[in-house]
Amino acid sequence: MREETENIELIQKKKYIISKQLDAFFSGIYNVYLFIIQFFKEAFSPPFEFKELINQCYQVGCKSLPLISLTGFITGLVFTKQSRPSLSEFGATSWLPSLISIAIIRALAPLVTALIAAGKVGSNMGAELGSMKVTEQIDAMEVSGTNPFKFLVVTRIAAVTLMLPILVIYTGLIGMFGAYLNIHNNELTSFPAFINSAFNTISFLDIIASISKAICFGFTIGVAGCYQGYYAKNGTVGVGMAANSAVVLSMFMIFMEEMVIVQIVNVFR
Amino acid sequence: MKLIDSHMDTNNAIISIRDLKKSFDNNVVLKGIEVDVFKGENIAVLGRSGSGKSILIKIISGLLKPDSGTVKVLGKEVNKLSKKDLQELRLKIGFSFQSSALYDSMSVRENLAFPLVRNKRNLKAKEVSAAIESVLNDVGLSQTINQMPSELSGGQRKRIGIARTLIMKPDVMLYDEPTSGLDPMTCIDINNLIVKVQDQYNATSIIITHDLTCAKATSDRVTMIIDGKFLKPGTFDEIFNNDNEATKSYFNYNFINIK
Numbered sequence: 001m002r003e004e005t006e007n008i009e010l011i012q013k014k015k016y017i018i019s020k021q022l023d024a025f026f027s028g029i030y031n032v033y034l035f036i037i038q039f040f041k042e043a044f045s046p047p048f049e050f051k052e053l054i055n056q057c058y059q060v061g062c063k064s065l066p067l068i069s070l071t072g073f074i075t076g077l078v079f080t081k082q083s084r085p086s087l088s089e090f091g092a093t094s095w096l097p098s099l100i101s102i103a104i105i106r107a108l109a110p111l112v113t114a115l116i117a118a119g120k121v122g123s124n125m126g127a128e129l130g131s132m133k134v135t136e137q138i139d140a141m142e143v144s145g146t147n148p149f150k151f152l153v154v155t156r157i158a159a160v161t162l163m164l165p166i167l168v169i170y171t172g173l174i175g176m177f178g179a180y181l182n183i184h185n186n187e188l189t190s191f192p193a194f195i196n197s198a199f200n201t202i203s204f205l206d207i208i209a210s211i212s213k214a215i216c217f218g219f220t221i222g223v224a225g226c227y228q229g230y231y232a233k234n235g236t237v238g239v240g241m242a243a244n245s246a247v248v249l250s251m252f253m254i255f256m257e258e259m260v261i262v263q264i265v266n267v268f269r
Numbered sequence: 270m271k272l273i274d275s276h277m278d279t280n281n282a283i284i285s286i287r288d289l290k291k292s293f294d295n296n297v298v299l300k301g302i303e304v305d306v307f308k309g310e311n312i313a314v315l316g317r318s319g320s321g322k323s324i325l326i327k328i329i330s331g332l333l334k335p336d337s338g339t340v341k342v343l344g345k346e347v348n349k350l351s352k353k354d355l356q357e358l359r360l361k362i363g364f365s366f367q368s369s370a371l372y373d374s375m376s377v378r379e380n381l382a383f384p385l386v387r388n389k390r391n392l393k394a395k396e397v398s399a400a401i402e403s404v405l406n407d408v409g410l411s412q413t414i415n416q417m418p419s420e421l422s423g424g425q426r427k428r429i430g431i432a433r434t435l436i437m438k439p440d441v442m443l444y445d446e447p448t449s450g451l452d453p454m455t456c457i458d459i460n461n462l463i464v465k466v467q468d469q470y471n472a473t474s475i476i477i478t479h480d481l482t483c484a485k486a487t488s489d490r491v492t493m494i495i496d497g498k499f500l501k502p503g504t505f506d507e508i509f510n511n512d513n514e515a516t517k518s519y520f521n522y523n524f525i526n527i528k
Contacts, residue, residue: 131373140370143330144384144437145360 035227039157042150049155056159060121064167068116072171075112076178079103084186093187094197100179101198102206109172110210111258114217117164118250122225125156126246129229130239138230153230157222164218165211172210209265216257224250282341283308283441283473284329289338291324298324300497302338306475311467312502313476313484316494317519322477323367325494326443329475330364331355342441360388363434363472367446369426371418377429378414381405385436404432407469408462424455431462435470442466442474448483460486481520493519 080100087093129152132138141148180194189197225246232242282305289302298321306312316322327333329340331347340347345358371380381401385392392400405411408428418426427447434442447463448456460483466472467487478484484491485505492502495515500508509520 128374135368135373136366136370137372139327139332140364140366140372140433142332143359143362143364144433145356145388146384147356 031231032223032227035230036223038149039154039223042147042154043158047150049151052151052155053158056155057163060117060156060159061163061166064117064120064163065170067120068113068167068171069174071112071116072109072174073178075108075171076100076104076175076180077182079108079175080179080182096183096187097179097189097194097197098201100183101176101202104175104179105172105202105206105210107258109175110168110213110217111254112175113164113168113171113214114221114254115251117160117167117218118221118224118247118254121160122221122246122250123243125160125222125225126229126232127239127243129153129156129226130232130242131236133230133232134235134238149230153226156226157219160222160225161215161218164221165214168210168214205265205268209261213258213261216261217254220253220257221250224253281307283310283343284475285339285341286329287339289325289328289340290336291321291328291333292336297497299328299335299494302494302497302499304492304499304502306473308473309467309471310490311463311474311476311488313478313488313491313505314494314499315479315481315484315491315508315519318479320494321497322479322494323445326364326445326475326477330359330362330443360384360437361440363431363437363439363442365427365431365434365442365444365447367449369418369430371421371426371429371433373418375418376414377405377410377416377418377421380418380429381433381436384433388437400436404436407435407465408432409458422455424451424458427451427455427459428462431466435466438470439472442470442472444474444476444478446478446480447476448478448480453482456480456483457486459483463487 080096083096083099084093087095087099129138132152138148138152141151176198180189180191183189183194184191228242228246228249232238234241284304284306286302286304289299290297291299302325304312314322314325324333328335329342329347331350334348342358343361345354347355347358350358371377372383375383378401381404382397385397385400401414402411405414408431410425410428410432413421413425413429418429421429431444431447444463447459451459463474463476463483464487467474474487476483476487488505490502491505491508493500493508493516495513500511500513500516502508503511508516511517
C-alpha cells in the first residue's frame, strides 16, 4: 500500500516536472514570436535609426571580413584538395571546377558564413545586450527618452540580415579563388577555363536560393542574439548564458532552416 | 535644503502617489504607498534591502507597471500614458541608477550627448558641446570628458551618471542608492552634489537610500518603507525619534551617531 502511494507520488512529481518543462518550452516559443512581431512593428515605424544601422552594418560586415576571408579561402582550397582523389579515380578531375562551384555556391558559402557569423556576431550581440541589460544601461536608455528596442535590437537584426547576403557572396568568391589556386596548381587550368567551367553549372536559382538562405540565416542570428541578450538576467552568469544560448540556438536553427530551404528549392529545380 | 511647508498643498504636488501596490508572483512588495512630493523638495526613502525602494522609483519613471494605485508625475498619470506621452514625460525625469548605468561603449562626452542629441535633434554641435561642458562643470569633472566609463572611479561614474540626467534639465530627479559602495569622503561629495542640484536646478527629488548620512544631509523630509507601506514623512529628526519599533530597530541597526 505504502509502496503504491510512493509510486503515485513519484509519477505525479515526474508529470509536474515534464509539464513545467513543456510550459517553459512553449512559452519560450511564444515569447520569440512576440519579439519578432515587435521587431517588424518597430522596424517599419518612424523615427528610423539610420545612423545606428550603418554603424551596426560596419560592425557586422567590415569587422567580420578578415575571419570570413580566411575561412572562405581555406574551405575552397581544402574542399578541392579533398575532392580530387575521388574524381581522379574516374579520370574526371576536369569536373572539379563545376563540382566545387556547386558545392560552394549552393551549400558551403551560406552555411560556413552563417556559422561563422553565429559564433562571432551572435555571441557578441548576446553578450553586449546582456551586459547592458544587467547593468541597467537599457533601462537608462529608456528613461532618457530613447526606445531601446528600436535603437539596439531593430538596428542589430536589420544589420545582420542585410550584411549576411553580402558576406555570403564574398565568401563564395573567396572560396572559388582558393579552389582556383589549387586547381591551377595541379591541373594547370587557366582562369577563363576555370570560370567558364565553374559558372556553366550554376543557375540563377542557385544564386537566388543562396541569397535567400543568407537572409534567413542573418535574421535568425540577429533574433537569437538580441532575444537572448535583451532578456538576460542573473547578473554576469546571465550574460555568459545569453552569449552561449545565442550561438547554440542560432546554429541549431541555421541547420534546420538549411534543411527546409533545400527541400523547397528542390521543388523548383 | 528648502523649507517648503507653505507649498504643501496636495494639489501642488509634483509627484503624487495613491494606494500603490506591486507584487512579484506571490511576493507582495508594495502594499499601498501614499505620498506627495512638492516642488523643489528632496525626500529620502529609507528601508531595508528588498523592501521595494527601487521598485517604487522604477514605477514612478514608468519602467515598471503597478498592480494597482495611481502615480502622478507633473500632473500626468504615468501608467495611463501612451508610449509617446510617456517618452515626453521621461524627458522631464532624471534617473540616477545605482550602478550609474553609463554606456560602456561610449566616452563621457558621448554618454552626456546621447540624451540631448536624440531628444533635441535641432541642436547645433556647438550648443551640445556647451551643454556638456556646463554639466561637467556642475559635477566637477570637466577633465574626464574624453575618458571611457571603464577609466572612471565609482564616485566619478556616479557623478557622470547624474550629469547625464542633468543635461536635460529635469524637473524631477530620482536617485537610486546614490552613495552605495562609495567611501565616506566621496559620499559627502555626492551628498553636496544632490543639494546643489536641488538649489541650482530647483528639481524635485526622491532619494532612495539606506545611508542615513545621505538622508540627513540631502533631504527636506524622510520616510521609510515598513512592511510595504510608507511611514508618515517627516524631518530626519522626527523619523529618527519615532516610536515605531521597525524604525527604531532600523536606526539601531545602522548604529551611526547621526546626531
